Amino acid sequence: MKWKIWLDDIRESPQDYVWCRSVNECKKQIELCEALEGVELLDIDHDLGEYSSDGGDGIALIDWLAKRDTMYPIALHTQNPVGRNNMLRAIEAYYRYKNKREEQEMPFDSIDENPKTCVYYKGIFWIVDENHLENNNDYIFRIPVDCNGNLLDIGLFYPLNSKGGRGYNHRLTWLTYVKKELQKGKEYNYFPRGRVEIRNSTATIFLNPDIATKRILEYLSAQFALADLSIKVVCDGSKHYRSFLDFDT
Numbered sequence: 001m002k003w004k005i006w007l008d009d010i011r012e013s014p015q016d017y018v019w020c021r022s023v024n025e026c027k028k029q030i031e032l033c034e035a036l037e038g039v040e041l042l043d044i045d046h047d048l049g050e051y052s053s054d055g056g057d058g059i060a061l062i063d064w065l066a067k068r069d070t071m072y073p074i075a076l077h078t079q080n081p082v083g084r085n086n087m088l089r090a091i092e093a094y095y096r097y098k099n100k101r102e103e104q105e106m107p108f109d110s111i112d113e114n115p116k117t118c119v120y121y122k123g124i125f126w127i128v129d130e131n132h133l134e135n136n137n138d139y140i141f142r143i144p145v146d147c148n149g150n151l152l153d154i155g156l157f158y159p160l161n162s163k164g165g166r167g168y169n170h171r172l173t174w175l176t177y178v179k180k181e182l183q184k185g186k187e188y189n190y191f192p193r194g195r196v197e198i199r200n201s202t203a204t205i206f207l208n209p210d211i212a213t214k215r216i217l218e219y220l221s222a223q224f225a226l227a228d229l230s231i232k233v234v235c236d237g238s239k240h241y242r243s244f245l246d247f248d249t
Helices: 022-036 050-052 057-067 079-105 133-139 170-176 212-221
Strands: 003-007 018-019 040-044 074-076 120-126 140-145 193-199 201-206 230-234
Touching: 003 022, 018 022, 022 040, 022 057, 040 057, 057 079, 074 079, 079 133, 120 133, 120 170, 120 212, 133 140, 133 212, 201 212, 212 230
Parallel strands: 003 018, 003 040, 040 074, 201 230
Antiparallel strands: 120 140, 120 193, 193 201
């Protein structure tokens, strides 16, 4: 059985995870797991508080993984939006330059921290907290694509589970990938939700009308990196995106 490792200074790990509080402790645990059955998943926080003195914050672990060419499947549970985006960029840079390095024998130390290749995201989301949008980060499941919606091989944090195998299904994702404590005892269709699709340089955001506000749309645009695309919003009250706000009326 491969191992799942949880890096967080405060929050205890879910069941069946090994809990590490610092980057250096996590490095040692990874090396131990590699000598055994291997590593299945790394679930990483960014801000490690006083434990950051022992190896830095979570992004330092990602840099270490990239330089040793062992980028295991990664999930991010940080509530720091800036830290989250920095870690995502580091992961994307690794995968974007992996093929180029193999072709040109370019060392990972030379990875460009600001690559110019455009990467966008399609995927699904829930809006559980409308007042503090950063609390919704763990309810966003993104898939890296180009401007035409073609999947990019720069790493996925969770296997795709839609019927066609090219996206995420809300119900299956809620049951499988959303942690129990984040489900709050609710079914997948309780909270307002939606989906982002990308085709022909246009991003279409499908979502429940109750969350189709300027503030939430700007948040989604940032989370799915849609700034350079035309954006179309579809909030026609489809049954597919009904939530408790509709059931209660």
